[in-house]
Structures are given as C-alpha cells and as structure tokens.
Amino acid sequence: KAGVTQTPRYLIKTRGQQVTLSCSPISGHRSVSWYQQTPGQGLQFLFEYFSETQRNKGNFPGRFSGRQFSNSRSEMNVSTLELGDSALYLCASSLQQGPYNEQFFGPGTRLTVL
Amino acid sequence: QQQVKQSPQSLIVQKGGISIINCAYENTAFDYFPWYQQFPGKGPALLIAIRPDVSEKKEGRFTISFNKSAKQFSLHIMDSQPGDSATYFCAASSGNTPLVFGKGTRLSVIA
Numbered sequence: 726k727a728g729v730t731q732t733p734r735y736l737i738k739t740r741g742q743q744v745t746l747s748c749s750p751i752s753g754h755r756s757v758s759w760y761q762q763t764p765g766q767g768l769q770f771l772f773e774y775f776s777e778t779q780r781n782k783g784n785f786p787g788r789f790s791g792r793q794f795s796n797s798r799s800e801m802n803v804s805t806l807e808l809g810d811s812a813l814y815l816c817a818s819s820l821q822q823g824p825y826n827e828q829f830f831g832p833g834t835r836l837t838v839l
Numbered sequence: 840q841q842q843v844k845q846s847p848q849s850l851i852v853q854k855g856g857i858s859i860i861n862c863a864y865e866n867t868a869f870d871y872f873p874w875y876q877q878f879p880g881k882g883p884a885l886l887i888a889i890r891p892d893v894s895e896k897k898e899g900r901f902t903i904s905f906n907k908s909a910k911q912f913s914l915h916i917m918d919s920q921p922g923d924s925a926t927y928f929c930a931a932s933s934g935n936t937p938l939v940f941g942k943g944t945r946l947s948v949i950a
Contacts, residue, residue: 729882758937767942768883768928781937815882824932825871830882 726751729818729831737837743804746834750797750818756780757799758828759791762813771814774799775822803836811838842866843931845941852948858916860944862929865910869931873938874903874914877926886927887914919948 730749738744750757759771770783774793791801797818803810813835817828844863852858862872873888889896889903889912896903902915916923929941 768930768940770937770939773937783937817882823934824936824938825934827885828938830875830884832880832882 729816729829731814731816731831731834733834734832735835735837737839738806739839740806740808742806743802744806744836745800745802746814746816746836748799748801748816748818748831750799750816751829754818754820754829755797756819756822756826757793757797758817758819759799759801760815760817761785762815762833763811768815771801773822780822806838808838810836812836842939843929843941845929845944847944848942849945850947852916852919852946854919854921854948854950856919856948858919858923858946858948859913860927860929860946861911861913862931862941863909863911864931864939866931866933866936866939867910868933868936869939870934871932872903872905872912873930874901875928875930875940877928877943883928916946919946921948921950924948 732747756775758773761769773781777793788804793799813833815833817830819826819828874886875883876886877883900917905912926943928943930938932938
C-alpha cells in the first residue's frame with residue numbers, strides 16, 4: 726500500500742507570495758492532519774480534516790488555511806508569506822479522526838521563503 | 840506555552856548501550872503518549888505508544904516507562920544500534936486535543 730505523498734517536495738517563494746501544498750493520504754484513510762516543523766519550535770499542529778470538514782485547528786494565523794476533497798486528498802494554503810513561514814510542512818493521514826488513531830506521516834514539503 | 844518538555848536535546852550513546860529520553864507534561868487530561876522516530880528526509884513514524892493505565896510498555900528493544908504522579912514518561916532503547924540514530928519525538932494528547940509534541944532528541948549511536 727502506498728504511503729502518504731506530498732507535493733511538491735521543495736518550494737522556494739518570496740515574501741508576500743502565496744503557496745499551496747498538496748497531500749494524498751494512504752488509500753482508505755479519511756483523516757488528514759497538517760503540521761509545521763521548524764528547528765526552534767519542533768512539530769506544531771496546524772489543522773485536521775475529516776470528511777471534508779475541519780475538525781481541529783492549531784494556533785496559527787488566518788493566513789494558514791486548508792481544505793479536504795471528497796477523495797480525502799488535502800491541500801493547505803499559506804497567503805502573504807513571511808520569512809518565518811520557512812519550515813518543513815508535514816501531512817499525516819489516519820483511518821479515523823482524533824489523536825488516538827495512528828498517524829502516518831508523509832516526507833514533507835520543504836518551504837523556503839526569501 | 841510548551842505543554843510537553845523533552846530532554847535531552849541531543850544524545851550520544853555507544854553501540855550496545857541504553858538510550859534514555861525523558862518527557863514531562865503539564866496537562867493532566869492527557870491520556871495518550873506516543874513516541875515518534877524520524878530519519879533525515881523522512882516524516883516521523885510511530886514507534887510505540889502508551890496509555891496511563893499501565894506503567895510500562897515494551898516492544899522489542901523499545902520500552903516506555905510512565906509515571907502518572909510525576910507527569911513524566913520516558914523512552915528506553917536497549918542495546919542501541921547505529922541504525923537507531925534518528926530524532927525522537929515524544930507527544931501527548933487527550934481525546935479532544937491534537938497531538939502536542941516535544942521538541943525532539945537527536946540520538947547518535949556510535950560504534
């Protein structure tokens with residue numbers, strides 16, 4: 726069974742631009758969560774989607790948004806990029822929503838904001 | 840506010856030795872404590888997890904010890920191998936909250 730795939734793997738943007746990252750969960754998984762990973766802050770939860778609905782949201786500004794499609798694929802968008810948005814963005818999928826369900830992480834998208 | 844504190848930040852262990860990573864949490868509502876392992880260029884992968892109704896869980900060379908009264912839990916890697924060299928993250932959550940991660944421990948196992 727294929728794992729979680731994320732595209733693109735690497736991205737370079739400049740301040741003020743916007744970016745869209747994509748995540749394809751493991752087949753059959755209906756929950757997708759997004760995390761931001763930085764050396765200073767570690768892994769921080771962005772949001773979780775299940776059945777096309779946002780179920781939980783982390784403490785990030787409104788510039789960070791996401792959505793989930795009927796096939797469970799998910800996208801996250803960051804508008805008006807700031808230098809501090811440079812990070813590894815990880816997507817994780819699980820069979821059902823909620824933290825008790827094992828999350829399978831993708832390899833991440835490395836975003837660099839110049 | 841960091842809800843899960845992980846230590847040490849980095850750890851060097853001789854091959855065959857025991858690696859110990861500690862985490863402390865604040866939220867007494869937390870009832871699920873997983874550990875994740877991350878290799879360079881890869882996403883984290885679940886290693887082992889524990890619920891607070893047990894004080895210890897062992898899977899192969901990996902053991903979680905849990906102390907509910909002290910609000911602490913730790914990962915022990917017995918007979919550490921160079922292939923165990925990775926970054927380890929502890930995490931915690933309750934049913935209503937997403938996973939809160941520690942900041943990670945970079946483990947290097949040297950021969």
